[in-house]
Amino acid sequence: MKERGWGRIIHISGRDGFAVIPNRAHNVTCKAGVFALSKAIAVEFGEFGITANAVAPGIIDTANRESPAVVVVGDIVTN
Secondary structure: OOOOOOEEEEEEOOHHHHOEOOOOHHHHHHHHHHHHHHHHHHHHHHHHOEEEEEEOOOOOOOOOOOOOOOEEEOOEEEO
16 A cells, blocks of 8 residues: 555444443453554554544344443433
8 A cells, every 4th residue: 555655444343432331341442442543544654645444333233133232421321
């Protein structure tokens, strides 16, 4: 990518990366790490025309999906 002078890096993450969900510390940590990695890559390689982004597609309703999680962001609690 550096040699070509451009590139696009897209990471797939999830809302857990920027919201606290009880009993999901392992997942919250990993998803937040993906967002941080994207930011670090964007800063480090932006000057070479390389962009990095992370997307969080949201909840996908499947038969396997657990009951709705409680999301805590700051002082706001949502379902």
